[in-house]
Amino acid sequence: MGLNFTKEQRLMLLMICDLYKKPDNREFNAELISRAIVGGHDWAIEWEYGAIFPEKPDTDNDVSFVTDVLDMWRFIEHGYSKLSGPDRSKIEAAVPYRGKDPKFIGFDGNNETNLMGIAQMMIDGLGRFESFKGRSLNSHSPSVARYSAMLKKWPDIRNKLHSREMTADEIIELLSLS
Incomplete structure (x- = not known):
């Protein structure tokens, strides 16, 4: 199969896509993600955006x-x-x-x-x-x-x-x- 993204890559790509939306339509809270990363609270990102991390990609x-x-x-x-x-x-x-x-x-x-x-x-x-x-x-x-x-x-x-x-x-x- 072709593309197979890690959780980190999936988050980065979705955040980049989010930048192309109008500010009022953006789905990601950049401040929350920054605080989680800086504080070592990676789990918080999964808790907030768990739906973007499928258990496994399609086969x-x-x-x-x-x-x-x-x-x-x-x-x-x-x-x-x-x-x-x-x-x-x-x-x-x-x-x-x-x-x-x-x-x-x-x-x-x-x-x-x-x-x-x-x-x-x-x-x-x-x-x-x-x-x-x-x-x-x-x-x-x-x-x-x-x-x-x-x-x-x-x-x-x-x-x-x-x-x-x-x-x-x-x-x-x-x-x-x-």
């Missing part, structure tokens, strides 16, 4: 997993939107709890927060997968096992989608997994 595997999930769901949603009424009814009948207007609902905000954060960064921060913009991305229930099962089958389907949309049967196949 390449997690970023790849979220990217694959978002890619798969973008195709599912777009493919479903292009289907006829009878094909939509076929999906709903085959997968009654997931087949009616299937949408990507995100990751569990309690147990999959790192994955939810990666998805939010991709969508809202980087402007990727914009069709998901504006959603909470909190599924309120575990989703990794389901998405993992779907992703096992996804490459077989994805490789066939060069110049066509997903079929009802392909969508059923994915939505039925988990």
